[in-house]
Amino acid sequence: MAEPILQVRDLCVRLSGRLILDHVSFDVLRGRTLGVVGESGSGKSVTASALMGLVPIASGSVKFGSREVAGLSERAWRALRGRQIAMVFQDPMSAFLPVRSVGAQIDEQIRAHERLSRTDARARTVQLLQRMEVPDAAQMARRYPHQLSGGLRQRAMIAMALSCRPDLLIADEPTTALDVTVQAQILALLREVSQRDAGVMLITHDMGVVAQSCADVVVMYAGVIVERGSVETILQAPLHPYTQALMAATPEIDGPRPARLATIPGQPPSPASRPQGCVFQPRCGYAHEACGRRPPLRSHAGRDVACVLYEGAA
Amino acid sequence: MRSVALRLGQGACVLVGISMLVFAVFFATPGADPTARIAGRGASPQILARIRHDYGFDRALPVQYIRMMDKLFVARDLTSFVDHGERVVPEVFAAAPVTLSLVGGAAIIWVGLSVLIGVVCALWPNGIVDRVLMGLSVLLLSIPVFWLGEVVNLVTQSRYHDTMLFSWVPPLGYVPFLQSPSGWFRSLLLPWLVLSSSFAGLYARVLRAELMAASGEDYMRTARAKGLSPLRIMLNHGLRMSWLGFVSLFGLDVAQLIGGGALLTEVVFALPGVGHLTYRALTDLDLPLIMATVLYSAAFVVIANALVDLVYLALDPRLRTGTRHG
Structure with a gap:
């Protein structure tokens, strides 16, 4: 078993009085990319923000290596952010400041955390861009975000995230805004990062992305983890009805093309109207009276799943 | 470079347009005729006619306009109609x-x-x-x-x-x-x-x-x-x-x-x-x-x-x- 870089236990986040994350627990292991999947509004991005200290943690524990970070002061968080935990965002166009060169923005992060001269910071920036396979890196560093292609922008974003050698890289939908061909390149790059540089937590709504680049996966729904395990186990035999529905809604690359792609009827609940019992029960085809009680995550068939269907038969 | 030239041209057009507008409005304003003011109270018709001729108020408006622009920008000796002989350009520059x-x-x-x-x-x-x-x-x-x-x-x-x-x-x-x-x-x-x-x-x-x-x-x-x-x-x-x-x-x-x-x-x-x-x-x-x-x-x-x-x-x-x- 690889050592955990990040251990999250019973993480709860409350925003304006509403419970957004409800006892979320998972680990990110060194060298293994963790995928966090779910529909919009399932709490994926809030999880990322909580791990960056950008939203307050209501309760629970978040451990980086052996250091507990829940409850740190804003100043202490600032020293961690960008240095030990870094983040890559969905749209690299709007995530970069449009009026300063890409290189200057990477330099800024390096110099915010380390005492380096401008020239040394720029040298590292160029080196990072080269490692992200940006062609003509010194020249590219002087360009403005709008002068780069989407793929190059996202490579620059990843270079910026890695600029202070963080332990954990959180990528929030890093390929959603990109062309399909570029997506594959960025995912390959992230795979390499996870083996060489840092733990990677990849947030996505796309099961295909998970299959391509993750080793472990956490399936979230309405602020709750419903299934958790290794990618092979879960993709081969999803147990939770929500995971099954998500898989059914993903088209197969080979094999017959379905006449109509399956959808999940209904909408994910808003934090205000979250059901008392199992969160997926209102949209679930297997719902019955036992679902009025919230099922805990239990180990079953090589993964953890929160569903009454698998209780008792471990 | 071309855009700079374009800007300069635009600016010049704006200035010419404004000068024409100010000029036209002035002559359309009732009681704006400067002759009487320059001549002073109770001046005889002959004096008025002479002033009108001296200042060029009897010429066509376009001619007056061009003469004024010439005095303002080229000769820079345009004088006030009110204060006799007071030159306008140095006044603005002061x-x-x-x-x-x-x-x-x-x-x-x-x-x-x-x-x-x-x-x-x-x-x-x-x-x-x-x-x-x-x-x-x-x-x-x-x-x-x-x-x-x-x-x-x-x-x-x-x-x-x-x-x-x-x-x-x-x-x-x-x-x-x-x-x-x-x-x-x-x-x-x-x-x-x-x-x-x-x-x-x-x-x-x-x-x-x-x-x-x-x-x-x-x-x-x-x-x-x-x-x-x-x-x-x-x-x-x-x-x-x-x-x-x-x-x-x-x-x-x-x-x-x-x-x-x-x-x-x-x-x-x-x-x-x-x-x-x-x-x-x-x-x-x-x-x-x-x-x-x-x-x-x-x-x-x-x-x-x-x-x-x-x-x-x-x-x-x-x-x-x-x-x-x-």
Whole structure:
């Protein structure tokens, strides 16, 4: 078993009085990319923000290596952010400041955390861009975000995230805004990062992305983890009805093309109207009276799943 | 290079258009005929006819227009219709440094003050400091400049002038910089503060609103995720983007003030600036002086617009398309 870089236990986040994350627990292991999947509004991005200290943690524990970070002061968080935990965002166009060169923005992060001269910071920036396979890196560093292609922008974003050698890289939908061909390149790059540089937590709504680049996966729904395990186990035999529905809604690359792609009827609940019992029960085809009680995550068939269907038969 | 030439051409067209408009309006205004005024009371018809001929008022309007433009720009010996023999161009050039000093100093003060207030308010939005400063800026914004100026004069010139606090205040009026730099500074300090007050209030509010709007943007989230301090985020990211709206507002305000918009401040503090001159020209319906001051202020608006465009190019590389291949 690889050592955990990040251990999250019973993480709860409350925003304006509403419970957004409800006892979320998972680990990110060194060298293994963790995928966090779910529909919009399932709490994926809030999880990322909580791990960056950008939203307050209501309760629970978040451990980086052996250091507990829940409850740190804003100043202490600032020293961690960008240095030990870094983040890559969905749209690299709007995530970069449009009026300063890409290189200057990477330099800024390096110099915010380390005492380096401008020239040394720029040298590292160029080196990072080269490692992200940006062609003509010194020249590219002087360009403005709008002068780069989407793929190059996202490579620059990843270079910026890695600029202070963080332990954990959180990528929030890093390929959603990109062309399909570029997506594959960025995912390959992230795979390499996870083996060489840092733990990677990849947030996505796309099961295909998970299959391509993750080793472990956490399936979230309405602020709750419903299934958790290794990618092979879960993709081969999803147990939770929500995971099954998500898989059914993903088209197969080979094999017959379905006449109509399956959808999940209904909408994910808003934090205000979250059901008392199992969160997926209102949209679930297997719902019955036992679902009025919230099922805990239990180990079953090589993964953890929160569903009454698998209780008792471990 | 081509765009610069285009801009210059545009500016020239604007100035020609304005000069024609001013000229036409003057002759369409009832009672504007300068002949009677130049001749004085009870002049005989013969004298009126001679003056009309001497000044060229009996010629066709286009000819009069062209002669006036020639005297204004080429010969530069255009004389006032009201004050005999008073040359108009040197008058404007004598008034311009006063107004430039007044507006330049005030602009520095109001930009500095509003950036300070805007950034502080955006750093701690809805806190006590924010509320107090925003209230203060509404107050500054709504105090009329002539009232504030008169009150300042009352306090510093008469009532408390002999106290320690205000004994440095010179009598009203302008001291040229070259004559005495310290006198120049002392004569202008209070006018600067008075003129900048309402602009400081307005600009602080505009900047705070821009910064607050920017704080929800993705690039601000990135800045936070980089682990920068709130001040760095505000200055290097928020302010860097919010400058854009600020600059266009600033360019136009400064241009209209230099062009004579600082009239009230100039009158209250007895500064012989362009606003004063324009005011005199208009009350006397003195066409040569009106023409000179209006064209002078229009030229500043055109120049300021061009400068704003240049500053935009410097601040926002996205507008520089075509200069470099991306």
